Amino acid sequence: MTAPIRSHVFPNGLALVAQPMDWLQSAAFSFLVPAGCVYEPAARLGLASLACEMTLRGAGPRDNRQFVLDLDNLGVVHHAAVSSTRTSYGGAMLAENLPAALAIFADVLRRPHLPAEELEACRQNSLQALHAVEDEPSEKAMIELRRRYFPDPWGRSSLGEEEAVEAIGLEEIRGFFQRQFQPRGTILGVAGRVAWEPLKDLVGELLGGWQPAEGAAIDECPAPGGYLHVPYDSAQTYIGIAYTSVPYRHPDYFRAWGAVGALGGGMSSRLFTEVRERRGLCYSVYATYHTLRDRAGVFCFAGSGAQRAQETLDVTLGELRRLAQGIEASELGRLKARIKTDLIMQQESSFSRSSSIAREWYHIDRARTLDELEQIVDGLTCEDINDYLAQNPPGPFTIVTVGPDELKVNV
Amino acid sequence: MEFLTHALPNGLEIVAECNPEAYSTALMFIVKAGSRDESDENAGVSHFLEHMAFKGTPTRSADDVNRELDEIGSHCNAETSEETTVYYAPVLPEYQTRATELLADILRPALRPSDFETEKQVILEEIQMVEDQPPFGADDKCRAAFFGDHPLARSVLGTLASVGALPVAAMRDYFCRRYAPGNIILAAAGRVDFERMVADCRRVCGDWEPTECGRAVEPARPRNGFQRLARESATQQYLMRMSPGPAARDDDRYAAKVLAMVLGDDSGSRLFWELVDPGIAEVAALNHYEYQGAGVFYTQIHCAPEDADEVYQRAMQIYEAAHAEGITESELQQAKNKARSQLVLASELPSRRMSSVGGDWFYRREYRPLEEDLDLFASIQLSHVADVLRRYSLLEGTTLTIGPE
Numbered sequence: 001m002t003a004p005i006r007s008h009v010f011p012n013g014l015a016l017v018a019q020p021m022d023w024l025q026s027a028a029f030s031f032l033v034p035a036g037c038v039y040e041p042a043a044r045l046g047l048a049s050l051a052c053e054m055t056l057r058g059a060g061p062r063d064n065r066q067f068v069l070d071l072d073n074l075g076v077v078h079h080a081a082v083s084s085t086r087t088s089y090g091g092a093m094l095a096e097n098l099p100a101a102l103a104i105f106a107d108v109l110r111r112p113h114l115p116a117e118e119l120e121a122c123r124q125n126s127l128q129a130l131h132a133v134e135d136e137p138s139e140k141a142m143i144e145l146r147r148r149y150f151p152d153p154w155g156r157s158s159l160g161e162e163e164a165v166e167a168i169g170l171e172e173i174r175g176f177f178q179r180q181f182q183p184r185g186t187i188l189g190v191a192g193r194v195a196w197e198p199l200k201d202l203v204g205e206l207l208g209g210w211q212p213a214e215g216a217a218i219d220e221c222p223a224p225g226g227y228l229h230v231p232y233d234s235a236q237t238y239i240g241i242a243y244t245s246v247p248y249r250h251p252d253y254f255r256a257w258g259a260v261g262a263l264g265g266g267m268s269s270r271l272f273t274e275v276r277e278r279r280g281l282c283y284s285v286y287a288t289y290h291t292l293r294d295r296a297g298v299f300c301f302a303g304s305g306a307q308r309a310q311e312t313l314d315v316t317l318g319e320l321r322r323l324a325q326g327i328e329a330s331e332l333g334r335l336k337a338r339i340k341t342d343l344i345m346q347q348e349s350s351f352s353r354s355s356s357i358a359r360e361w362y363h364i365d366r367a368r369t370l371d372e373l374e375q376i377v378d379g380l381t382c383e384d385i386n387d388y389l390a391q392n393p394p395g396p397f398t399i400v401t402v403g404p405d406e407l408k409v410n411v
Numbered sequence: 412m413e414f415l416t417h418a419l420p421n422g423l424e425i426v427a428e429c430n431p432e433a434y435s436t437a438l439m440f441i442v443k444a445g446s447r448d449e450s451d452e453n454a455g456v457s458h459f460l461e462h463m464a465f466k467g468t469p470t471r472s473a474d475d476v477n478r479e480l481d482e483i484g485s486h487c488n489a490e491t492s493e494e495t496t497v498y499y500a501p502v503l504p505e506y507q508t509r510a511t512e513l514l515a516d517i518l519r520p521a522l523r524p525s526d527f528e529t530e531k532q533v534i535l536e537e538i539q540m541v542e543d544q545p546p547f548g549a550d551d552k553c554r555a556a557f558f559g560d561h562p563l564a565r566s567v568l569g570t571l572a573s574v575g576a577l578p579v580a581a582m583r584d585y586f587c588r589r590y591a592p593g594n595i596i597l598a599a600a601g602r603v604d605f606e607r608m609v610a611d612c613r614r615v616c617g618d619w620e621p622t623e624c625g626r627a628v629e630p631a632r633p634r635n636g637f638q639r640l641a642r643e644s645a646t647q648q649y650l651m652r653m654s655p656g657p658a659a660r661d662d663d664r665y666a667a668k669v670l671a672m673v674l675g676d677d678s679g680s681r682l683f684w685e686l687v688d689p690g691i692a693e694v695a696a697l698n699h700y701e702y703q704g705a706g707v708f709y710t711q712i713h714c715a716p717e718d719a720d721e722v723y724q725r726a727m728q729i730y731e732a733a734h735a736e737g738i739t740e741s742e743l744q745q746a747k748n749k750a751r752s753q754l755v756l757a758s759e760l761p762s763r764r765m766s767s768v769g770g771d772w773f774y775r776r777e778y779r780p781l782e783e784d785l786d787l788f789a790s791i792q793l794s795h796v797a798d799v800l801r802r803y804s805l806l807e808g809t810t811l812t813i814g815p816e
Binding site (some may be wrong): 019023024025026062064065068069071072073074075076077078088092093094097120121122123124127128129131132134135136137138234236266267268272276277278279280281282283284303304305330333334337338339340341342344345347348349350351369 | 430433434435465473474478479480481483484485486487501502503529530531532533534535536537539540542543544545597644645646647678679683684687688689690691692693713714715744745748749751752753755756759760761
């Protein structure tokens with residue numbers, strides 16, 4: 001039913017994966033570059049974001065202004081972001097402008113100016129982002145939670161640390177760029193009104209000659225885990241809870257994911273029902289799955305008025321423990337209905353499809369069609385999920401709270 | 412692509428842009444009930460009522476509503492604004508009937524007192540959460556200062572005090588006045604089976620009693636002013652400014668959007684180059700928002716507290732220059748190119764077309780196909796933008812800043 005997915009790995013390691021969707025007028029691309037903050041030296045946290053910002057300040061024949069002007073005139077809705085493992089650049093536009101946009105971003109990846117005169121502006125941008133999150137207690141809670149749950153460097157925030165950002169020099173940015181911006185490990189996902197052969201030829205011309213490099217090695221330290229309270233002057237207390245799960249590539253992934261869906265996705269999920277609907281303890285409560293290539297976690301969030309935060313934490317932990325007893329067929333049925341809707345609606349958005357296939361390639365070295373994914377989801381049974389839960393009951397819990405008072409935690 | 416309309420005898424209207432090629436169906440009920448319809452006594456009731464719609468009907472419990480909405484795989488949600496409360500569900504075409512029936516049914520909520528008290532706690536949590544996050548409720552205060560005694564001055568959320576003291580009887584009274592069928596539009600886009608939608612809607616909503624439910628739209632008399640609010644615990648300074656702009660029925664609203672894009676879009680605009688690109692401000696943006704009988708140019712700036720005065724001056728200098736010299740032909744072209752691309756991208760998603768179709772009908776009782784909007788943007792000239800700058804002054808308005816400074 002759905003169009004096939006095409007892919008090609010160039011000799012330099014660059015993977016191109018594309019989903020032609022000729023019923024759309026648009027096209028979109030998603031570059032995943034192995035330049036995340038796990039590759040930062042420990043004394044230079046924030047380097048990846050600063051390098052990303054610098055790559056956008058002029059590349060190839062364009063200076064900073066011309067770069068923005070050309071993308072605007074091509075009508076490219078674009079974004080760049082840094083996560084723990086990668087720097088990503090994405091854009092969506094009218095399909096006829098895709099080749100020109102890809103050429104511009106090929107310059108970003110291969111020939112950025114990294115201009116000395118823009119460094120202070122980029123540094124100020126990074127510092128502004130660091131300061132802004134100080135005013136967002138819910139975000140702060142989840143950033144601290146990732147840091148405590150994952151072994152360093154996997155839990156790092158791309159925002160970095162203020163002292164490090166102040167100290168980063170141009171040569172360090174150029175060094176990071178040379179090590180990490182390379183074809184090996186880079187994935188380009190494209191979706192929308194595109195023809196495969198011309199696309200493959202174009203990408204070959206633009207990026208086929210890109211030379212591989214040796215990326216930085218990673219030193220891992222154990223995760224702190226446990227409970228951390230961050231005192232904060234707020235009306236609510238923001239609670240983050242994480243526990244271990246399997247990564248996307250693991251054979252049990254869809255079982256684990258199904259359990260998390262019943263726990264914290266949708267309006268009839270257990271957390272929404274028990275914490276918000278029955279008790280009115282909070283406005284926002286959810287659970288999400290966060291998967292890296294080789295490790296993963298389930299992350300739960302709830303925000304409650306300070307005087308009711310203890311009850312919210314206790315009820316939430318109670319639901320997490322109860323999950324080990326299994327889910328019911330009706331819960332799985334609702335989950336399947338929601339995921340089927342999501343999958344089919346991806347066919348209406350070149351943007352979401354391009355990033356989905358690029359992410360899948362990152363995790364499993366191939367991208368499945370929407371039909372294949374639907375079959376996997378259809379084939380899930382309650383027994384599968386409950387077997388998984390019986391063998392892997394949620395826990396141990398890493399907990400972070402941000403708010404006026406510390407809570408009583410027994411983990 | 413076909414646009415169809417139908418009105419039930421009780422006044423409820425159904426409008427849809429039907430696209431047989433689409434993969435999904437998006438539908439929403441627009442209720443003409445928002446904070447501008449409230450008073451000091453029931454401030455926040457529209458938004459609270461939106462929450463109560465999900466707490467059950469005479470034939471469904473709250474659990475039933477949530478469960479059934481998930482069963483049809485919808486990402487159903489609702490939003491309350493100054494002028495409307497909307498309930499929407501993007502669904503697969505096979506669930507069109509169930510989605511229509513469910514959303515229609517929850518527009519006749521049971522308003523059970525025990526649910527009312529539990530949900531009140533959720534709203535109070537929501538208000539606290541908003542007050543913990545930038546701009547710490549200051550946007551409501553800016554709106555109040557700008558609109559003065561006009562109904563658009565009212566906050567959508569209300570306050571801890573107004574919501575805390577609201578009795579269920581006041582909500583019932585408000586419900587009877589605002590949720591009359593003549594005050595409701597069902598708008599849809601994507602793969603819509605229109606005949607079936609009309610039949611489903613008639614079956615569920617056909618016996619809803621019509622009642623008088625007008626809304627007086629008085630002209631706004633925007634005020635000028637500057638206020639500083641202290642929030643010592645904040646790290647950044649947050650500044651917002653409202654200036655008068657074209658209203659929802661003014662033809663120059665398109666040129667106003669082009670002007671806002673040139674001066675304050677998040678990439679390539681004058682505010683961007685002056686303040687964001689050099690790292691002086693984290694956010695510096697200008698947007699145009701339209702209401703019935705009023706419009707607003709809204710400026711938002713986030714920056715370091717010590718830079719706030721200078722950043723504000725520089726933003727105002729950008730506005731002064733725009734009034735003195737206008738914008739350039741190349742800026743106009745750049746904005747038109749961006750607008751065209753954004754419109755086409757949005758049109759590929761039925762839920763975005765649903766919002767456009769519903770909004771056009773609510774504000775202007777008109778249907779605008781994508782092509783018409785594209786042509787309209789393409790036809791905008793420098794003279795149209797100059798007219799907007801002549802009619803509306805970005806140098807007037809209300810500014811509010813909150814943070815440690």
